[in-house]
Amino acid sequence: MTFTLPALPYATDALEPHIDKLTMEIHHGKHHQAYVTNLNKALEGKPEADSRIEDIITHISSFPPAVRNNGGGHYNHSLFWTVLGPNAGGAPTGALADAINSTFGSFDDLKTKLSEAGATRFGSGWSWLIVTPDKKLAVTSTPNQDNPLMDIAEVKGTPIFGIDVWEHAYYLKYQNRRPDYLAAIWNVVDWNKVAELYSKA
Numbered sequence: 001m002t003f004t005l006p007a008l009p010y011a012t013d014a015l016e017p018h019i020d021k022l023t024m025e026i027h028h029g030k031h032h033q034a035y036v037t038n039l040n041k042a043l044e045g046k047p048e049a050d051s052r053i054e055d056i057i058t059h060i061s062s063f064p065p066a067v068r069n070n071g072g073g074h075y076n077h078s079l080f081w082t083v084l085g086p087n088a089g090g091a092p093t094g095a096l097a098d099a100i101n102s103t104f105g106s107f108d109d110l111k112t113k114l115s116e117a118g119a120t121r122f123g124s125g126w127s128w129l130i131v132t133p134d135k136k137l138a139v140t141s142t143p144n145q146d147n148p149l150m151d152i153a154e155v156k157g158t159p160i161f162g163i164d165v166w167e168h169a170y171y172l173k174y175q176n177r178r179p180d181y182l183a184a185i186w187n188v189v190d191w192n193k194v195a196e197l198y199s200k201a
């Protein structure tokens with residue numbers, strides 16, 4: 001049993017013009033594939049190679065750095081592809097919208113918080129919307145391929161939405177303009193999927 005690259009749930013050009021086809025091809029086909037390949041290498045011959053990725057991530061402190069980096073990369077990107085989509089954008093509805101309004105004030109305030117968390121993350125990392133252990137929404141960010149599910153995370157919780165702010169996520173189209181990428185991404189967020197993850201968290 002080894003980890004495998006999940007198929008993109010839409011075509012590589014489906015998020016155009018906000019996220020371009022070439023970026024999606026390289027990001028999914030090369031970067032995510034490399035995390036999967038290197039995770040398998042790091043776990044070769046170990047019993048944990050048969051684990052669910054979530055079970056590895058939640059106990060990441062007992063694994064070497066190659067598993068933290070590549071296992072995190074695999075988990076984070078697997079989530080990322082599913083919370084984006086064509087014909088997305090818009091705003092959350094239902095219980096998720098109520099929780100956003102009561103926690104952050106408004107949907108716009110949530111977007112501002114997530115964008116700020118991404119824009120101020122020095123170097124590479126992720127900006128997250130999470131459900132904390134006491135079932136509250138929170139915004140946080142992590143460096144590199146860490147995530148809030150990891151036992152080493154400063155702020156812990158279940159991620160229900162994340163924004164990849166590694167340069168490989170936006171550089172071909174936006175170059176050094178990370179804030180422009182962060183402004184464009186709202187057009188391709190699948191809030192129905194985020195709401196589904198919220199209801200399960």
Ligand code: MN
Pocket residue numbers: 027031077164166168169
């Ligand atoms: Mn990435």
